Amino acid sequence: EKGGYDHFMLKEIYEQPRAILDTYRGRLLASQGIIKMAGIDQNIEKFLNANRIIIVACGTSWHAGLVAEYIFEDLARIPVEVEYASEFRYRNPVITDKDVLIAISQSGETADTLAAIKLAKEKGAFVFGVCNVVGSSIARETNAGAYTHAGPEIGVASTKAFTTQITVLTLLALKLAKEKGVFSETKFHEYLAELENIPAKVERALQSNTVVEKIAEVYKDSTNCLYLGRGYNFPVALEGALKLKEISYIHAEGYPAAEMKHGPIALIDEHMPVVVIATNRGHYDKVVSNIQEIKSRKGKIIAVVTEGDETVRDLADYIIEVPDTLESLTPLLTTIPLQLLSYHIAVMRGCNVDQPRNLAKSVTVE
Ligand code: F6R
Numbered sequence: 001e002k003g004g005y006d007h008f009m010l011k012e013i014y015e016q017p018r019a020i021l022d023t024y025r026g027r028l029l030a031s032q033g034i035i036k037m038a039g040i041d042q043n044i045e046k047f048l049n050a051n052r053i054i055i056v057a058c059g060t061s062w063h064a065g066l067v068a069e070y071i072f073e074d075l076a077r078i079p080v081e082v083e084y085a086s087e088f089r090y091r092n093p094v095i096t097d098k099d100v101l102i103a104i105s106q107s108g109e110t111a112d113t114l115a116a117i118k119l120a121k122e123k124g125a126f127v128f129g130v131c132n133v134v135g136s137s138i139a140r141e142t143n144a145g146a147y148t149h150a151g152p153e154i155g156v157a158s159t160k161a162f163t164t165q166i167t168v169l170t171l172l173a174l175k176l177a178k179e180k181g182v183f184s185e186t187k188f189h190e191y192l193a194e195l196e197n198i199p200a201k202v203e204r205a206l207q208s209n210t211v212v213e214k215i216a217e218v219y220k221d222s223t224n225c226l227y228l229g230r231g232y233n234f235p236v237a238l239e240g241a242l243k244l245k246e247i248s249y250i251h252a253e254g255y256p257a258a259e260m261k262h263g264p265i266a267l268i269d270e271h272m273p274v275v276v277i278a279t280n281r282g283h284y285d286k287v288v289s290n291i292q293e294i295k296s297r298k299g300k301i302i303a304v305v306t307e308g309d310e311t312v313r314d315l316a317d318y319i320i321e322v323p324d325t326l327e328s329l330t331p332l333l334t335t336i337p338l339q340l341l342s343y344h345i346a347v348m349r350g351c352n353v354d355q356p357r358n359l360a361k362s363v364t365v366e
């Protein structure tokens with residue numbers, strides 16, 4: 001059942017090239033220059049006339065929502081707010097029938113997300129679901145939706161659900177960008193073609209496993225760990241930290257790299273590993289100067305870089321390479337080594353990777 005892997009989590013990490021392909025299969029018709037998604041095609045006016053998109057979710061799905069915020073605003077020029085479902089539902093939010101709410105949930109059973117959906121529907125918003133589990137409560141409660149088609153996710157720590165959620169939301173954003181006319185044909189085609197390259201590039205990112213395992217060996221006894229990223233990779237930093245803390249029980253925090261000097265920099269000394277996402281696109285120079293700041297305080301730097309990077313290689317203690325891609329698609333690649341890193345550290349610490357203490361796969365109570 002684990003397909004030869006020691007844990008479901010590892011199996012599911014390795015399933016990602018296939019899961020992403022399954023997510024866009026039949027939807028992304030690159031040669032025809034079309035994205036076909038029934039749930040969106042039938043409701044396109046709702047999206048195009050929306051004043052804003054509100055995304056609600058919890059945990060890892062909330063991180064996918066944060067990535068989607070960057071994608072929707074950057075590509076489709078639609079204002080987006082991302083909310084923890086648990087906060088949104090209780091803060092008397094301003095919602096109108098001009099709002100579109102997107103609920104993201106792997107299980108489709110998360111109580112707070114379900115409650116947020118009901119509230120938004122009562123106020124007249126159009127509610128769109130991005131779920132993995134077919135026929136789940138959230139899939140049934142939403143007005144329309146798109147499944148992630150990741151296949152069953154058994155490991156409690158979410159992995160392939162995250163990358164496939166981002167894939168669905170990217171397809172949606174691209175479709176809206178095209179419909180709104182904010183994207184040239186050339187740019188649209190460039191994105192479609194690059195999306196088709198992603199499964200093979202995820203496969204290449206998975207080859208970082210050997211170096212990641214060595215890094216895990218070095219840092220497995222750490223008590224704290226900081227994750228930094230900017231732009232599209234800020235949510236990836238949050239997700240990397242969540243993965244580490246939930247399965248290895250090491251305290252970890254994710255921050256936007258530039259926020260470091262507003263507080264967390266005080267934590268940095270020779271015992272603090274700092275995982276920095278420093279791919280070549282988007283704020284690269286600024287992240288490099290953040291790395292220099294960490295180094296001058298003797299922090300240990302583990303950097304996720306684009307293949308062939310020279311600058312960060314000289315500064316970092318360890319580098320992990322991922323293939324180059326369009327900036328907005330980098331989270332699909334940079335996430336991979338961070339999943340592997342938490343996996344290996346958790347295994348080395350003797351933790352129950354697939355069933356971490358105190359956690360449940362679906363949180364059906366608030
Ligand atoms: C993290 C994790 C949780 C879930 C969260 C939302 O690895 O698994 O943080 O992401 O409980 O669950 P869903 O997506 O099922 O609504």
